[in-house]
Amino acid sequence: MDHAPRRYFEDVELGDELGPVPLTISQEEVVAYCRVWGRPIPNRFTDPEVARHEGVDGTMVPGPLSMAHMARLVSGWAADVQLKRLESVFRQPLRPGQPVELAGVVIDKEAVDRENQIHCDLYVRSPEGDWLIGGKAVVILPSRPS
Amino acid sequence: MTGQKVVFRRDLLGVDHPVGTYKVTREAILEFCKVVGEQNPLHTDEEAARRKGFRSLVAPPTLPLIYHPYRSLPDIALDFPGVMTNGGQSIEVLKPVQAGDSLEVKVCLKDVYTKTGRSGTMVFVVWEATYTNQVGVIVAVGRQNSIGMLRSD
Numbered sequence: 001m002d003h004a005p006r007r008y009f010e011d012v013e014l015g016d017e018l019g020p021v022p023l024t025i026s027q028e029e030v031v032a033y034c035r036v037w038g039r040p041i042p043n044r045f046t047d048p049e050v051a052r053h054e055g056v057d058g059t060m061v062p063g064p065l066s067m068a069h070m071a072r073l074v075s076g077w078a079a080d081v082q083l084k085r086l087e088s089v090f091r092q093p094l095r096p097g098q099p100v101e102l103a104g105v106v107i108d109k110e111a112v113d114r115e116n117q118i119h120c121d122l123y124v125r126s127p128e129g130d131w132l133i134g135g136k137a138v139v140i141l142p143s144r145p146s
Numbered sequence: 147m148t149g150q151k152v153v154f155r156r157d158l159l160g161v162d163h164p165v166g167t168y169k170v171t172r173e174a175i176l177e178f179c180k181v182v183g184e185q186n187p188l189h190t191d192e193e194a195a196r197r198k199g200f201r202s203l204v205a206p207p208t209l210p211l212i213y214h215p216y217r218s219l220p221d222i223a224l225d226f227p228g229v230m231t232n233g234g235q236s237i238e239v240l241k242p243v244q245a246g247d248s249l250e251v252k253v254c255l256k257d258v259y260t261k262t263g264r265s266g267t268m269v270f271v272v273w274e275a276t277y278t279n280q281v282g283v284i285v286a287v288g289r290q291n292s293i294g295m296l297r298s299d
Contacts, residue, residue: 055229
C-alpha cells in the first residue's frame, strides 16, 4: 500500500493544494534533529540561555528542520514524487511548541527536458494567518501509464 | 543608509573551501526519517528502494543539509556588530543520494551585499555548498542566506 496517493503529471492542475497539515515541532524534536545534524548541545536552538547569550530572542526551530517538514509535505502529497528543488525564506522565527499549518499550492506545470515538472508555493503559517516561512518547490511526477 | 558598503574579506568571494567528506549511512537516513516523521518507503524500506531501482535506501532530499558546514565556514571578517541569522536556504537535488554514498562538501562565499528597507539596512551573506559523491558527481547544491541588521549610527 502506498504511503501517499498516486498522482500523475497529467492529473495535476494549477491551484491544486498540498495539505494543509497541522504541525507542531517540539523542543525534543529540535534536540533530536541537532543530534542528527551533529550540532553540539546545548546550542541556540535547544537552550534559551545560550540563545540569549548569542543575541537571539529565544530558541527557534532550525531552518533545515523546517525544510525537512516542507519536503515531507511534498512526499506525503504523491507516492512517486521526486523533489528536485526546495527554496525557503524564513520570515519570522518558528518556535518549538508553536502550532502551525504546513500547506502548498500548485502554481505551474511544464515538461522540461523530458522531466514532468510541477512548481509549488509552500508555506508555514500560524493559526492567525502569519506567514512564518515561505517556500518554492519544483517536483517531478511520473506520467500516467498508457 | 542606502548603498552602505560592508567590509569583509573580498578575496574569499568565489573561492571553494573544503569542509570534509561524510559517509551517508543507512542508520543516519533512518534516524533522520524518524526525527522528522518521514514515511516514504524509498527512505525507510530498503526492499522498496531496491524495487524502484536503487541499490539501497534513498536519502530524503534535505538530508545533505545536515552536512552543512556551519562550523567550518571561513571567517570572512565581516565588519558587522550584530547577530547574523538564517534568512533562507535552498537545496537542489541533482541526483538521488543513497546509503553508502560518500559526500565531499565544499562551501563558497557567493555574495555579500546590503539592502535598505523599512526596518533599516540589512547585510546579506550568501554561501553555496556543493555535495559531490564518491564518483565525482555533484549530487546536490545548497545555498544559505545569512541576514543581519546593521545598526544606524
